[in-house]
Amino acid sequence: MYNLFKIAIRNLLRYRRRTLLTASLIMVGVVFVLVFMAVTGSIKSLLIGQITDSMLGHLQIHKKGYVASIDNLPLTITLTPKAMQKIDKAIKDIPEIEAYSTRIKFGGLFSNFVETTNIRLNGIVPELELKTVPLLPARIIKGEKTLKKGDILIPELLAKGMKVTVGDTVVVIATNKDGSVNGKPFRVSGILESVTGPGGRDGYIHIEDAMEVLRMDQMEVSEIVLRLKDFATLQDVYESLMNTLSQEKNEAGKPVFEVHTWEKLSPFYNIARMIDIMTLFIKIMLIAMVLVSIMNVMIMAVYERMREIGTISAIGTMPGKILSMFVLEGLSLGIFGAFIGDAIGCIIIYILNISHITFNFGRQTGLLLAPHIGVADILMVSVTVIVVSVAASLQPAFKASRMEPIDALRHV
């Protein structure tokens, strides 16, 4: 084996320029894939962070059927204090959950005493909401960063359209679940920037004000929003929540609760998926590049070394050894290209990190690009390149091993 490697390496060194050229091609491909993965990964997680931390949260729990009719903000599909106790217990059992917020969501009319329009509102417990979606204060572009009872945070578009500004008094009118109508005056305490996704254009009031407007005797929560300590545990937390909560059945034997991750709730998930698909395409291109370039040199190598193949075959080298000799050559080339590519890729990613590149997303400016690549990803890319190198050498190597020595020796 050592000797086969020695011969393979020496043959690579023999055509130094060609070897370097092919290895650089592989290297460039590897660097490109690694940097692309790191940068898009960074952008993706920043954007996901923006979306989950402004409004959506990481996970949401509703009464079964709520999400299907979320556009109507139904007041009949809610979580009673009894249900809340069960959920509260389930949440406490999962240490990965950092915080959660309860919301009463409803639709109503918004009046500035001159005009009236529709509004969607969230009744929240401000302290809980802030812990769960920490970017909410950043969305308040005018006014106070806090929400007190009697205050209302209204979306930017509504403020513009209704010519309402901070400090104005407005009235919110809503129909409760029994069908009776109630109204309550509020002081506009702040203007909210819109975000993409469901609920991105909603206003906020205190949860107790919401109960008052809706004439609730007991708190009936529309949704519970969860925040995790580590976003990477999303799937695990989702599963353990599902495990405990899906055991709660109603009389008909149907589950009482539904749990959704942010992915199921936001159209942005599709954009994130598109980034993944783009990465996949770039990986496929890398594979094609490695395949073509390695196959090309190996076909050339076999053709050029026909007489050498004839010689070693004539003196009794078994076909399997000849095959390995050429496969090892392709393998070494792949390892070399992948290794240098990994090194340069990591250096470039490091440089991108220390040069503090920022970008803007919506109104959010100065988002810091922090490209990061995991060891697993580097390994995966390298192993792919190496495996493809071997695969690309197989056909030429097989051809070499199958050659009749007299035909090969006659070759000039």
Next chain:
Amino acid sequence: MGLITAHNIYKDYQVGEVSLRALNDLNFEIEPASFLSFVGPSGSGKTTLLNLIGCLDTPTEGKLTVAGTDVVSLDRKQRAAFRGKHMGFVFQDFNLIPVLTVYENIEYPLIMVQNVPLEERKRRVLSLLESVEMTEQKDKYPDQISGGQKQRVAVARALVTEPELVLADEPTANLDSKTAYMIIELMKEMQRKSGTTFIFSTHDQRIVGAAEIIYTLEDGMITDRKDTGGNAHV
């Protein structure tokens, strides 16, 4: 029984529509430890015959036994294994492996073809380097030595596995006559030392006389067999 026995050997080449008879009903027997040559003009079938004896090719018809084995019935892999075990080759164009040094070229068959332990390899390679007077050049690469030196290395490589038979197809065709003579003398000397059978082909009248037994080939047929005892002079 001889080392090689050939019975009614025919070899036809198919060239397009036409069939060309390169060897025509050859019968001969070669004793072990001979120093033997096939001579004849270009196209007489020397290479074809040596390829058959060397198990590089199979006859169209006939029976050929080498070292007690019916080589016609061997498949591709078996022939490769058989060559590695029983034969050494010296080529017209030397055919050393360019990426290996002189030492490594001689060692090659002991590693890649047979599986000889390191100490034994070292002993054999060094001893052969000595015999072919290439010890000083042992770390040079083939492109750093002359043609005659290359062929000496090739002779050492052919002998390192201690084969029963060494085949050399026109081993001196690419050498000047003085070097050619020296190579033949070297082969003869090595043959005497090792007891290996050497078979070489040539159309060069100047070196033919070195062989103990000379077969003359003409148009694929053996037309003459001379037993000179190797004393004929150049």
